Every structure is written in structure tokens, then in C-alpha cells.
Amino acid sequence: MAIKVLIVDDSPLIRGLLTEILNVAPDINVIGTAEDPFDAREKIKQLNPDVITLDIEMPRMDGISFLKNLMRLRPMPVVMVSTLTAEGAPATLQALELGAVDYVSKPKNNVAEALTEYQFELHTKIRAAALAKIRSNAERQKAVDSTPHFNASKYTFKSDYILAVGASTGGTEAIKEVVLNLPTHCPPVVVTQHIPPMFSTSFAIRLNNTAAVTVHEACHNQKLEPGHVYIAPGDDHLTIKKTALGYICQLDKGPLINRHRPAVDKLFSSVAQATKGNATGVILTGMGADGAQGLLEMRQAGCPTIAQDEATSVVWGMPGAAVQLNAAQFVEPLNKIAKKALMSACKR
Incomplete structure (x- = not known):
């Protein structure tokens, strides 16, 4: 069974690039895209994806706010697609605290060698996310609280x-x-x-x-x-x-x-x-x-x-x-x- 992926990003270019890169893999299938968290919420209900890729900066609701709600209501594997800069680091690290499995940079439509390396990284992280153990915020807090004193x-x-x-x-x-x-x-x-x-x-x-x-x-x-x-x-x-x-x-x-x-x-x-x-x-x-x-x-x-x-x-x-x-x-x-x-x- 192919891993079903939903791409959530406000940029049509990024949605198209991610779809093209992911669909190259025989075991990964992009089943839909969403332009913002509200669209994503409906697509999750309709399509039941195995993994979501999630942008951080989006209109109407940012990725961090959406991730908080998602991990509370319907915990599932999420790979953040973010701009890997020093300014963006705190938000990405916060996403990992909230339960995102991993993160990748935004794809760039440039030289073939860099794109090949990016493709390998993205495929690898989507596969890992599909196998990851996902816990709700409450479950993760319970585990911390149960740490032997x-x-x-x-x-x-x-x-x-x-x-x-x-x-x-x-x-x-x-x-x-x-x-x-x-x-x-x-x-x-x-x-x-x-x-x-x-x-x-x-x-x-x-x-x-x-x-x-x-x-x-x-x-x-x-x-x-x-x-x-x-x-x-x-x-x-x-x-x-x-x-x-x-x-x-x-x-x-x-x-x-x-x-x-x-x-x-x-x-x-x-x-x-x-x-x-x-x-x-x-x-x-x-x-x-x-x-x-x-x-x-x-x-x-x-x-x-x-x-x-x-x-x-x-x-x-x-x-x-x-x-x-x-x-x-x-x-x-x-x-x-x-x-x-x-x-x-x-x-x-």
C-alpha cells in the first residue's frame, strides 16, 4: 500500500513541486493538496491521509496553530515544510515540541543535483513519518508526568x-x-x-x-x-x-x-x-x-x-x-x- 500524503501549503508553486517530487516514489501517493488549514481540515476528513506536509506561514491560520489543534483532536504524522533559516528555527522547533515528526526545507526549482538530494531526503522523511509513533499532547504530557522521581x-x-x-x-x-x-x-x-x-x-x-x-x-x-x-x-x-x-x-x-x-x-x-x-x-x-x-x-x-x-x-x-x-x-x-x-x- 502506498503512503497517502496530503500537502498543505498556500503556494500553488510549492504544492505543485512537492506533488511532483513525492509522486516519483512508487510507494508514495499524493492524494490531495490544501491551500490553508481550513481547506486541510476538510481534506483530512474526506481523504484520511497517512502523512501531512505542513507549511508554517499561511494566511487565515498559521501552521503552528493548526498543528496544535490537529495533535489535540486527531494526532497524525506531520512533516513541516519550512524555510530553514535562523529566524524560522524557533517556530520549527516549536512544531517538533507540539508533535511534528520532522521537517524539510522548502523545495527550490534549481540544479538537478540539489533536487535529487532533496528528493531523497523528502522521500526518506515521509517514509519515516508513516511509521512513526504519534502521541497526542495529553499522552505526551502523561509520559512526562510519569517519569520516576x-x-x-x-x-x-x-x-x-x-x-x-x-x-x-x-x-x-x-x-x-x-x-x-x-x-x-x-x-x-x-x-x-x-x-x-x-x-x-x-x-x-x-x-x-x-x-x-x-x-x-x-x-x-x-x-x-x-x-x-x-x-x-x-x-x-x-x-x-x-x-x-x-x-x-x-x-x-x-x-x-x-x-x-x-x-x-x-x-x-x-x-x-x-x-x-x-x-x-x-x-x-x-x-x-x-x-x-x-x-x-x-x-x-x-x-x-x-x-x-x-x-x-x-x-x-x-x-x-x-x-x-x-x-x-x-x-x-x-x-x-x-x-x-x-x-x-x-x-x-
């Missing part, structure tokens, strides 16, 4: 210890849930999330404004400190290096790995080599297999390793691949991962 302030952590986290699809919200449960004296945390360059800064700022720990977009040669989280900038690989002064962040624009820069595999591999077992690896929701091999390297180096379970993952691609490789020592629901990671970093 633990007093992390009483923990004493090993010195020179690191927590390394990797994620992709659904990862911004999963990372947030983990980070919000970290105490101010926790080991340094390094994070690779597949994210565009103009979004990583906004993501770090949003996390820093809500977490007890201090969250940075990582800088080259930045020293890792307890109680701080370092997020890989979009379009830069993040690795760590041990020096006489302690661990430092290293950034580079080396080749894409698993079609990604930053890549989780590269971060985990560097942590395995630099810490010699004095770290915990965590792989969260995401499509593909990036991070699975790196997590295996961490486990083989003596590091405790944790994968998010299938039931709480938006897409169980990356953690599922890690489990298949026997790279994950523990498989945990999202609301128990912070505690598990912290316990593994405790002095015995």
Missing part, C-alpha cells in the same frame, strides 16, 4: 567521566527530556543531533532556558565541565579529545558519515578512544543506523551503553540498529534513561 543531587559522580548522546528523528524532544533530568553537578554531556546549521544554536538556547544544567552549542577547543551540555553545531562533526587540562571539544567539517554531519558514529568513536571506558553512551530515537557502530565501539571499550526502547521512540531506527549489533547493554524507555545514565556514572 529520583533525587540526583545526592549522587557523587566519577571524575573525568562523560555522557555521550546521539539522536535524529524525534531527537530534539527526547534529548530535552533527558537533559531536563540532569543535576547541576552531573558529568559533562556531549550531544550529536542531526540538525541544520541554523537550528542548532536555537536548539541549544531553548534547552539552556529550561534546564538546570548549562547548555552550549559546542565551540572548537572548548573545555568540558561538569554540569554543562555541549551540542554539536549543525554541519560540524563533534568529537572529544583528552588533554593535560582535561577533555575538550573538537569540531571539523570532514566528509559526511552515514549521510550526516554531525554524525553520531564519529562522536561515539572519539569518546570510546579518549575515555577508555570512562563514559556512558546513549542512543535515542532516529531513522537510519548512525551511531550503532560507534555505540558498539564504546561498549567494546568498557563503557556502559543505553538504547531507547522501541515503545517510546518516535522512530526505532538508530536505537534498533544498535540493539541488533548488540551495542546496547541496556534498553530503556525514555523516561528512565537519564537516571540510568547517571547511575552508571556514579562512584561505587
Whole structure:
């Protein structure tokens, strides 16, 4: 059965381009388009799509307002189609908070090579969205409220210890849930999330404004400190290096790995080599297999390793691949991962 897609965008040009690009795939079928949320509401009732692509800026009602109503009344997979700029980042990140599965940039009718890459990305994200686990706002809030309470302030952590986290699809919200449960004296945390360059800064700022720990977009040669989280900038690989002064962040624009820069595999591999077992690896929701091999390297180096379970993952691609490789020592629901990671970093 082909994946049924409804395109919601006020631009006839964008609706036409998206339809043309999606219908190239044999397993994807655009069953309709809508010019605004009011039109979309009727088309959803009539056509019962599997996935919606949703513009953010539209007349009569913006995409964020429509998404809020949709996730409350009829939760379903949504891929945001937005302008990937620094100015547009907060709205797109808000859409992910509200339950959108993923986002892509607006298509551009330009050179064939760029259009081919865009086609691959859009097809991949529509397929992932069709398989994603979608929860209503109430269900997601209930999951947060049911997080087991633990007093992390009483923990004493090993010195020179690191927590390394990797994620992709659904990862911004999963990372947030983990980070919000970290105490101010926790080991340094390094994070690779597949994210565009103009979004990583906004993501770090949003996390820093809500977490007890201090969250940075990582800088080259930045020293890792307890109680701080370092997020890989979009379009830069993040690795760590041990020096006489302690661990430092290293950034580079080396080749894409698993079609990604930053890549989780590269971060985990560097942590395995630099810490010699004095770290915990965590792989969260995401499509593909990036991070699975790196997590295996961490486990083989003596590091405790944790994968998010299938039931709480938006897409169980990356953690599922890690489990298949026997790279994950523990498989945990999202609301128990912070505690598990912290316990593994405790002095015995």
C-alpha cells in the first residue's frame, strides 16, 4: 500500500513541486493538496491521509496553530515544510515540541543535483513519518508526568567521566527530556543531533532556558565541565579529545558519515578512544543506523551503553540498529534513561 500524503501549503508553486517530487516514489501517493488549514481540515476528513506536509506561514491560520489543534483532536504524522533559516528555527522547533515528526526545507526549482538530494531526503522523511509513533499532547504530557522521581543531587559522580548522546528523528524532544533530568553537578554531556546549521544554536538556547544544567552549542577547543551540555553545531562533526587540562571539544567539517554531519558514529568513536571506558553512551530515537557502530565501539571499550526502547521512540531506527549489533547493554524507555545514565556514572 502506498503512503497517502496530503500537502498543505498556500503556494500553488510549492504544492505543485512537492506533488511532483513525492509522486516519483512508487510507494508514495499524493492524494490531495490544501491551500490553508481550513481547506486541510476538510481534506483530512474526506481523504484520511497517512502523512501531512505542513507549511508554517499561511494566511487565515498559521501552521503552528493548526498543528496544535490537529495533535489535540486527531494526532497524525506531520512533516513541516519550512524555510530553514535562523529566524524560522524557533517556530520549527516549536512544531517538533507540539508533535511534528520532522521537517524539510522548502523545495527550490534549481540544479538537478540539489533536487535529487532533496528528493531523497523528502522521500526518506515521509517514509519515516508513516511509521512513526504519534502521541497526542495529553499522552505526551502523561509520559512526562510519569517519569520516576529520583533525587540526583545526592549522587557523587566519577571524575573525568562523560555522557555521550546521539539522536535524529524525534531527537530534539527526547534529548530535552533527558537533559531536563540532569543535576547541576552531573558529568559533562556531549550531544550529536542531526540538525541544520541554523537550528542548532536555537536548539541549544531553548534547552539552556529550561534546564538546570548549562547548555552550549559546542565551540572548537572548548573545555568540558561538569554540569554543562555541549551540542554539536549543525554541519560540524563533534568529537572529544583528552588533554593535560582535561577533555575538550573538537569540531571539523570532514566528509559526511552515514549521510550526516554531525554524525553520531564519529562522536561515539572519539569518546570510546579518549575515555577508555570512562563514559556512558546513549542512543535515542532516529531513522537510519548512525551511531550503532560507534555505540558498539564504546561498549567494546568498557563503557556502559543505553538504547531507547522501541515503545517510546518516535522512530526505532538508530536505537534498533544498535540493539541488533548488540551495542546496547541496556534498553530503556525514555523516561528512565537519564537516571540510568547517571547511575552508571556514579562512584561505587
